[in-house]
Amino acid sequence: MGQKEWYIIDNINEIDTPALVVYPDRVLQNIDLLKTMVDDAGRLRPHVKSHKSIDVIKLMLQNGIEKFKCATIAEAEMLGMASAPDALVAYQPNGPKLERFIALIKAYPDTAYSCLVDNRQTALAISNKAIEHSISISVYIDLNVGMNRTGIIPDNSALTLYKECLTLPGVTLRGLHAYDGHIHDSDFEIREQRSETSMVPVWKLIDQITAAGLGKPDLIAGSSPTLPVIARLKEIDISPGTFIYWDKGYQSAYPEQPFLPAALLIARVISLPENGKVCIDLGHKSVSSESELSKRIFFLNATDLKFIGHSEEHLVAEAGLDHNYKIGDILYGLPYHVCPSVALYERALTVVNNAVKGEWLTTARDRKINI
Known part of the structure; x- marks a missing residue:
């Protein structure tokens, strides 16, 4: 036989x-493979949307991954329940969501939470609520590098927002976030070129921030398709998500990433x-x-x-x-x-x-x- x-x-x-069935041995192999793709595992900030499982988070924590990205308050709470050290909610909290986000910060003090902003109105709302609750809320400026979904164009308007967030009481500005989910060409060379082009205005913005004496901001960039491109850069967090389980779509489109289903x-x-x-x-x-x-x-x-x-x-x-x-x-x-x-x-x-x-x-x- x-x-x-x-x-x-x-x-x-x-x-x-x-x-739905999962194969834990293969999940562990995918985690190990991801770690080999970067010079420093501390740069990894996996997105938890693909699995939504506290068991998977615990596996990653046990294997030295300490920073995570998520999209919903429930995912963020799951990270708090797992005592994840660092959790970015890659979403702008408005209205009741902002109240829930603040409740998370208070309920899970062992997790350093942050969120995104791309406009002055949201930044002011976060500042006002932080003052009201006597806390500090960490934020990243969300940049639009071509996804055209959320984010501010990385130009002078982004620099203005960056400077304002530095002055807002109750707000701690941690850096920039540039998600390039619009880049998913199967041809790696095309994907690589589009990724590099999309980052040009980001590098310019960082240079402007640094030249203004505001320090060098942290940067979270990339996606699963551009993982091999962003991974070559230094000192940039990258947040793939699909790698953990992989799927037929990515397996067919990105053969240079040999993750296991x-x-x-x-x-x-x-x-x-x-x-x-x-x-x-x-x-x-x-x-x-x-x-x-x-x-x-x-x-x-x-x-x-x-x-x-x-x-x-x-x-x-x-x-x-x-x-x-x-x-x-x-x-x-x-x-x-x-x-x-x-x-x-x-x-x-x-x-x-x-x-x-x-x-x-x-x-x-x-x-x-x-x-």
């Missing part, structure tokens, strides 16, 4: 589907409609569905299937008139976009030595944990 495929689960008949979606064939079709229990509620139908899931052990229909609870595929699929067949699926797929599951089953042995809760799946 040939060697068993890495993803096979021996006790699969005990597992209801659809299910470490999370799969398990499904079953539940019906055999006429005309050579199979129906699988993996609907919109079970796998991220923002991409075209052919790029939602890749079944490792059923690469011949051609998807023709997708609804809330079902995925229909063309298998050919002479197919051998049977009701109850297990399919091991690698999602094209793992981050929102993970968020659909309240827990991930852990697979060790080809058997499900435990589970990791998707701790920050909900919008609220305690605060």
Whole structure:
């Protein structure tokens, strides 16, 4: 008999589907690989949005990663619960979110929290609330380097905002944040060139800040696609997220990053409609569905299937008139976009030595944990 495929689960008949499963040994290998890609592990600030799991955070802490990035208050609280030393909420807190952010700062003093600002109004609101609560709130100026989502253009207006934040009571300005999520070309040379071009105004802004006698700001930059580019630079934090589980989309697009798929979606064939079709229990509620139908899931052990229909609870595929699929067949699926797929599951089953042995809760799946 040939060697068993890495993803096979021996006790699969005990597992209801659809299910999210993770392979902790592969997660650890991905953490180790990430650490080899930078000159100093202290530069790593992984984004927790991909896994939303306190168990994964604990693994990274045990392996010397101490700085993190997140998007939601729940993710930030999860980091506080894990006693992560440093947590950037890469979002601008407004209204009730600002109140919750302040509650986090008070509830988890062992975690140094920070957030983003890209405008004077938000900066003033943060300052006023900090004074009201007798605390100091750390911020980074969010720069728009091409994503065109949030952030201030890194020009004189950014310099003005930077200077003002330095004078605001209750605000501690820590540096700059430049997310380049718009750069995702498969061709590495093109990606590299676009990354370098996007950073030119950032370097100019840093030079202006330094020349004004304001010191050299800390910088958080890059994304998963530009990780190999930003990793070559010095003294810059980088915050990849998808590396931890990897997915089919990034595996196909970025072969220069040899991370291992470490999370799969398990499904079953539940019906055999006429005309050579199979129906699988993996609907919109079970796998991220923002991409075209052919790029939602890749079944490792059923690469011949051609998807023709997708609804809330079902995925229909063309298998050919002479197919051998049977009701109850297990399919091991690698999602094209793992981050929102993970968020659909309240827990991930852990697979060790080809058997499900435990589970990791998707701790920050909900919008609220305690605060």
